[in-house]
Amino acid sequence: MSKNKKRTFGVVGLGNFGSSVAKDLQRFGNHVIGIDISEARVAALADTLSQAMIVDARDDAALRDAGFGDCDTAVVAMGSDLEASILSAMNLKLVGVQTVWAKATTKTHHRILKKLGVDRIVHPEVEIGQHIAQILNNPLMRDYVSLGNGYHVVNFRIPDSLEGRSLSELPHGKSYNLRCIGVMRGTEFIGQDGAECSLQRDDLLLLLGQRKDLHSFAASL
Template sequence: MVKRKRTFGVIGLGIFGSTVATELARFGNHVIGVDTNETAVAAIADRISQAMIVDARDDAALREAGITDCDVGLVAMGDDLEASILAVMNLKLIGVPVVWAKARTKTHHRILSKLGVDRVIHPELEVGQHVAQVLNNPLVRDYVSLGNGFHVVNFRVPQSLQGRKLTDLRHMRDYDLRCVGVMRGTEFVGQDGSDCTLQGDDLLLLLGQRKDLCDFGDSL
């Protein structure tokens, strides 16, 4: 089945907004980026489908720019509270079905939530927490939050576990964790219950709650 190309409207083309817009375009999506700053618009014009100088506080301007036809709208500006709120209200007004928005403060977050934003993003906070988790344990290569307290964590196999069978690990017996898989380079070589002998470059993908994952990581 061919994946349907979606159309995204990105409001605000600073570092955060332009990065999201560029990546969405790289994935093959139609991306409309707007900003009041001519320099920001010019800088991204050749990397996305359309880049325009538009004031998102004006719903008529957003309609004219084609934002009405977007499947998702992202309000990527957080410094100007008034502009952010008006942009969200206008995206809702012109009928964009899904709206995400960047927030800088808790108050900003509460206001955006009250306006019905589908997801409020705190890029600096979220990236800071992510970096801290990885720095805290040198064996953690990366992790993904699944919600409801569950995460998938990518552990580098330490020297102490090299040559051990996956079935011999204590992650199921002593911790409430599941091994989603063992990656060896680009090859998937095992998961819970499989007969897999761990090697030095292997990566363990473990699913569980944060405390269990931390306790397991500390035990390595």
């Protein structure tokens, strides 16, 4: 398969979450089919998505007619209507969608979707809330990415106490079991482990490690 082959995505539910997913997938150059039972929501994306249609995903025949059988991946983006979410996930599997993601709002909802064979279940509000709390908890943390198994990549803003020091002087490796990926200065990548890079204000230090070690290092700064 060509790496540049356009993929086809289906998004069920065009509320705030669903419309954001659909618009970004379209922006990345994919073919996106978005459906909702709300005429206003569909109309708002009619000129943005490859296809935007008024379709009730609880009807598997309607999903087939809308082209979801040709989708590589589909996202069930509504969470408040439990029945509609469950039936939509079931029908997406029924019409042959290979990979189905779904939004869940409760633990019960999550368990039901998992039993239905949904490939990935997301809790957007919870995940964003946790992400924001982590950043608010440490003023030096600009952002982070979870890699799974407890490992994260974090970018720290250089505090005044570290200005002028080199990467080789920092205790991240021996004392905190962290790996320095490098330093970002604006849009330029300028350092890595062992490099004699003199740190400056507004530099971002990119570190890889486990959460407890990252927190300990941040607390020491």
